Amino acid sequence: MKNPIPIDRAAILKRYKPVATNAHKGIQGHALLIGGSYGKMGSVCLSSKAAIKTGCGLVTAFVPKCGYEIVQISIPEVMVLTDEKEKYLSEIHYDFIPNAIGIGMGIGQELPTQKALHDFLLKNKSPLVIDADALNILSLNPKWLPLVPQNTILTPHPKELERLIGKWTSDEEKMEKTIAFSKTHNVIVVMKGAPTHIVAGETVYKNTTGNPALATAGSGDVLTGIITSLLAQSYTPLDAALLGVYLHGLTADIALPETGHESFIASTIIATLGKAFLSLAK
Numbered sequence: 001m002k003n004p005i006p007i008d009r010a011a012i013l014k015r016y017k018p019v020a021t022n023a024h025k026g027i028q029g030h031a032l033l034i035g036g037s038y039g040k041m042g043s044v045c046l047s048s049k050a051a052i053k054t055g056c057g058l059v060t061a062f063v064p065k066c067g068y069e070i071v072q073i074s075i076p077e078v079m080v081l082t083d084e085k086e087k088y089l090s091e092i093h094y095d096f097i098p099n100a101i102g103i104g105m106g107i108g109q110e111l112p113t114q115k116a117l118h119d120f121l122l123k124n125k126s127p128l129v130i131d132a133d134a135l136n137i138l139s140l141n142p143k144w145l146p147l148v149p150q151n152t153i154l155t156p157h158p159k160e161l162e163r164l165i166g167k168w169t170s171d172e173e174k175m176e177k178t179i180a181f182s183k184t185h186n187v188i189v190v191m192k193g194a195p196t197h198i199v200a201g202e203t204v205y206k207n208t209t210g211n212p213a214l215a216t217a218g219s220g221d222v223l224t225g226i227i228t229s230l231l232a233q234s235y236t237p238l239d240a241a242l243l244g245v246y247l248h249g250l251t252a253d254i255a256l257p258e259t260g261h262e263s264f265i266a267s268t269i270i271a272t273l274g275k276a277f278l279s280l281a282k
């Protein structure tokens with residue numbers, strides 16, 4: 001493998017597109033976040049809030065019924081659609097064409113949820129980010145991997161990656177197996193960690209922002225919302241993944257002097273997104 005390409009400020013400034021002066025919510029992209037289950041509704045709240053705070057015009061969350069009031073009250077800017085089932089997803093349906101979809105945060109692995117993911121993959125035509133339990137469900141059902149559209153962004157943490165590609169005995173083997181997976185399935189793999197690598201076939205990028213403050217519950221759910229929002233705003237899947245990972249890490253670098261590692265939480269990432277965007281404009 002060649003040396004990874006560093007994703008630093010110069011690389012990001014070539015890819016970042018400031019919002020146009022004549023923008024309106026109808027052209028800023030509509031992101032759909034599909035997630036949550038009983039006790040894990042916070043995950044999809046975090047993703048949805050991160051998506052709206054990353055600049056897309058509209059965000060809809062699709063959640064089990066028990067999440068309706070939780071999402072509406074937590075984030076009034078976000079619209080909500082619900083499944084028939086109270087506590088988990090069983091059939092994913094919506095009557096608009098999302099510009100991008102993020103799926104998997106907090107959905108669990110109930111059999112009806114697995115079937116819902118399968119049926120969703122059969123009919124989906126929107127650019128896609130797959131995270132968390134949606135990745136775990138694919139690991140349980142590897143024969144469904146061909147249903148994942150080309151250029152989909154997968155965002156596994158190391159355990160989720162292991163479930164997808166199997167165990168490794170060295171960092172080199174981990175990277176080789178991830179590159180092979182990315183090539184076989186034509187997907188972009190965001191290998192979350194310290195640092196995060198973005199694998200697009202043979203081309204590997206290494207993020208340069210972030211610190212251990214990000215090692216906190218919901219941090220990855222926020223990343224999925226950020227990347228899905230950028231995808232909805234017409235960034236290419238590769239640019240959405242690179243810019244999303246960079247901004248996510250940048251929030252931790254900006255906030256750390258005020259919060260310290262300990263009191264930095266996933267909501268701090270969302271609260272610091274504005275400063276991260278502003279620092280790109282300087």
Ligand SMILES: NC(=O)C1=CN([C@@H]2O[C@H](COP(=O)(O)OP(=O)(O)OC[C@H]3O[C@@H](n4cnc5c(N)ncnc54)[C@H](O)[C@@H]3O)[C@@H](O)[C@H]2O)[C@@H](O)CC1
Pocket residue numbers: 039040041042043044104105106107108132133157158159160192193217218219220221
């Ligand atoms: N507030 C919420 O509702 C939250 C819901 N969450 C959801 O909870 C479900 C379970 O997710 P989890 O990720 O906790 O469970 P997993 O079982 O997928 O992952 C936990 C395991 O992965 C290992 N792991 C994680 N990061 C690692 C790293 N960087 N290096 C090495 N090992 C690592 C841990 O040690 C542990 O063994 C997901 O659907 C997720 O989206 C979480 O995102 C946490 C917050």
Ligand SMILES: Nc1ncnc2c1ncn2[C@@H]1O[C@H](COP(=O)(O)OP(=O)(O)O)[C@@H](O)[C@H]1O
Pocket residue numbers: 132156157192193194195196210211212213214215216217218219220221222223
């Ligand atoms: N020590 C660390 N340094 C930098 N980034 C980290 C560190 N630990 C975790 N992260 C980042 O935090 C996020 C954690 O994602 P994930 O494990 O999916 O969290 P969750 O599922 O709780 O939302 C990833 O983006 C990962 O790269």
Ligand SMILES: [Mg+2]
Pocket residue numbers: 131132157220221
């Ligand atoms: Mg996660």
